[in-house]
Amino acid sequence: MLVHICCSVDSHYFLQKLQNEYPNEKLTGFFYDPNIHPYSEYYLRLLDVKRSCKMLGIDLIEGEYDVENWLEVVRGLEHEPEKGVRCSVCFDRRFEVSAKQAADMGEKSFTSTLLTSPKKSLKQLQSAGDALAQKYGIAFVAPDYRKASGTQEQNILAKEDALYRQDYCGCMFGLNIQRDQQQKIADELFVPVSKQIQPESIESRVKMYEKRWKLEEEKKPYKIVKQRFLNWRLKMGLLRVKKEVIPAHFLPYSTIKGEYTRGKIEYEINGLHAMNRDEVKFITLQQYNRVLETQYTTISSLIFDPPLFEEEVALRSRLGLSAYDLSAILVVESIPANKIEILLQSSIYSDVKESLLEL
Structure with a gap:
């Protein structure tokens, strides 16, 4: 049969x-x-x-x-x-x-x-x-x-x-309808241009279950546990200075009150440059490389090939910000001296993820 x-x-x-x-x-x-x-x-x-x-x-x-x-x-x-x-x-x-x-x-x-x-x-x-x-x-x-x-x-x-317990039938159409009814975003369909693995994405699950397969072949004990956490997805981010689009990399958990803000740099402390509205902050690519010990030469190379998500999240605390900080942080080649405009669409939401623990 x-x-x-x-x-x-x-x-x-x-x-x-x-x-x-x-x-x-x-x-x-x-x-x-x-x-x-x-x-x-x-x-x-x-x-x-x-x-x-x-x-x-x-x-x-x-x-x-x-x-x-x-x-x-x-x-x-x-x-x-x-x-x-x-x-x-x-x-x-x-x-x-x-x-x-x-x-x-x-x-x-x-x-x-x-x-x-x-x-x-x-x-x-x-x-x-x-x-x-x-x-x-x-x-x-x-x-x-x-x-x-x-x-x-x-x-x-x-x-x-x-x-593995999936929580939707399979097709994108049913998924979108289901997420609309739940008033959630269909983050299963989010794939960043950077291909950076996002928390509780399908790609992160693939990585975990492939590791589980390997542990079982090696007969090593493990346990899959769940945890509730604050998830985040970037839908779109754009920086303009004097109406010109400037390459910028938005760090994980960057948010603003709405989807648009504008202003100018007001002060700088220890390499962190603060805009005068919406708690937006900037760091240079040079500062980024120094703190994370990376060697990016352009913002574009950073956008399309960033470090691990967890490493970028850790950057916030290394810049002196709290673990609860959700300010938009933009990495740029040089700090804007003129009027700044930012378009940012991102979502933060309570979520549950699985983790694999080796025993």
Whole structure:
């Protein structure tokens, strides 16, 4: 039986139920999910599915990440709600490819771990699976493992085996709708031009779960713990002096009251130059290099290849500011002597992140 897999939380429980119900059936996992965005999230879910299948002794095949074809299929359905028409089209697409894969492999049946997802409609999935099974001359197996406290068992198992628990279905459209309803920013879709890894970004999770994989291979003990913290994302930052755009690097946790401010440099203390409005501060690239012991020659090189996020955060205290300081700090090649204008769109918000502790 070919088993289409959407994520480890659903598949880990679903596969074990199938192993118990079909003990003589060879199960093969098929990870085909071009609906998952961005690619880093797709890679992270695949990584955890590989770990799950390894634990269960199940072979896994990775389908093509043909995201452009998927986007074309759902064109015009971007604003459909969860469990709406877009989801039906998405199931049809993934089930079609899965059914064809099963038929090409000579399998007599296929199924999908989507059946155990509490956010999906069983009726929707059954209809899509049956139609494609008939088309390809195979059977669609649709057990209901949610009943009899199945969802609770699934969550307990996911926690026991420390599976990666994503908090959105997968596609960018559903994610944006979900975050709008939660009045949160969709920071999963934020990728800085610098490619600097942001706190609690998908990229930071990838790094952590790759390290977890390595520790498990080396049989070293670890624990994944959660902590609440103040997160930050920069949407846009621009510095103008006498209406001319000047290269500037905005340090992490830079904020202002609104999105626009203007003024002039009022005073300087120990290399930190303060503007006369909105607590904005400036340091030179030379000062930046001196404090962090870096060797940047231009602001552009700093913007596109900055140090680690944590190193830049630590710079604030090394400049004499408190741990609670959220002032906008701009790094420039020379301190502006004329009228300054700043456009800054950034968000600060309470968030939760996972950390990996080696024991």
